[in-house]
Amino acid sequence: MRWGIAGYGDIVTRRALPALRALGEQPVALWGRDPHRAALVAERHAVARSGADPRVLLSDVDAVYVATPVATHVPLARAVLAAGIPVLVEKPLAGGLATGAAFDTAAPDTAGPCAGVAYYRRLAPAVRRLRAELAGWTPERVEAHFRCAFEPGPDDPMRWRTDPAVSGGGVLADAGSHRIDLLLHLFGRPYEMTARLGGRFPRGAERRADLTLRWRTGLRAHCLVEWGEGPPVDRVELTGGGRTVTLDPLDAGRLTGLAGTPLLLPPAANPHQPLLADFAAAVATGGTPVCPVAEARLVDDVIVAAERSDAVGGAPVRLVH
Numbered sequence: 001m002r003w004g005i006a007g008y009g010d011i012v013t014r015r016a017l018p019a020l021r022a023l024g025e026q027p028v029a030l031w032g033r034d035p036h037r038a039a040l041v042a043e044r045h046a047v048a049r050s051g052a053d054p055r056v057l058l059s060d061v062d063a064v065y066v067a068t069p070v071a072t073h074v075p076l077a078r079a080v081l082a083a084g085i086p087v088l089v090e091k092p093l094a095g096g097l098a099t100g101a102a103f104d105t106a107a108p109d110t111a112g113p114c115a116g117v118a119y120y121r122r123l124a125p126a127v128r129r130l131r132a133e134l135a136g137w138t139p140e141r142v143e144a145h146f147r148c149a150f151e152p153g154p155d156d157p158m159r160w161r162t163d164p165a166v167s168g169g170g171v172l173a174d175a176g177s178h179r180i181d182l183l184l185h186l187f188g189r190p191y192e193m194t195a196r197l198g199g200r201f202p203r204g205a206e207r208r209a210d211l212t213l214r215w216r217t218g219l220r221a222h223c224l225v226e227w228g229e230g231p232p233v234d235r236v237e238l239t240g241g242g243r244t245v246t247l248d249p250l251d252a253g254r255l256t257g258l259a260g261t262p263l264l265l266p267p268a269a270n271p272h273q274p275l276l277a278d279f280a281a282a283v284a285t286g287g288t289p290v291c292p293v294a295e296a297r298l299v300d301d302v303i304v305a306a307e308r309s310d311a312v313g314g315a316p317v318r319l320v321h
Contacts, residue, residue: 018270
């Protein structure tokens, strides 16, 4: 397939473009707000054409991958879908910007082009093994904790992540969205949540998000994500029925607490390679990508609800259907 790429950051140059090449796919167009930078990246990675006009993405391509700052995800993806072209959007879809509903009218045909969001951890072997385990076991409690250092200076190209008007939030929209998606993928939509957000950057993005989600089954999940000092943490622990199952670290694929564990089920060295392969297969067969837009919007709902809960002192907020 011929691909158009929106964006030219690290996620494109270090992950998406190498993944497409490894899969035998053809990146043929690259869009970016800075035409000079887009041209440099396109030349360096042998992409035939580039430009700052979004129309560069809409001709002679079979699919488009959008990896821009979050505020431009939905406008670009809507233009792609309206042109009848499948689109894969980076996460979160819209985060706290709450613009994901625009996809409802993005294409005139309700059975329109394939559209997905890049929650690639759904494809990790350890996550798939854990999901299979949950077919016969319902935990009572989940603890998810993520921490890493992130304090970008004024000239850091990642500084945009500290402005929620561009990024759709702080650590919750960035790293937290993957962990929320994992919980929703495993357990479905919760009915209620509470949240406290803190340690905000000058432009308003939070450094710390502390959430509790509740399901009608009785399951309760506590999720703490933070950009801060201290050793890195990336752990998910499920407890219930006298059992404790742990993924620690999450991205190493190390599972304990199952029969025959510990198991080491590492993900792909480049997690965008199975993600892009999955999406290409969905386009080719008319199937559903691993994370369709409707499911990604549930993550946005949680992020928006977290802001609402924090605004009223951490009071419970219902997540209505």
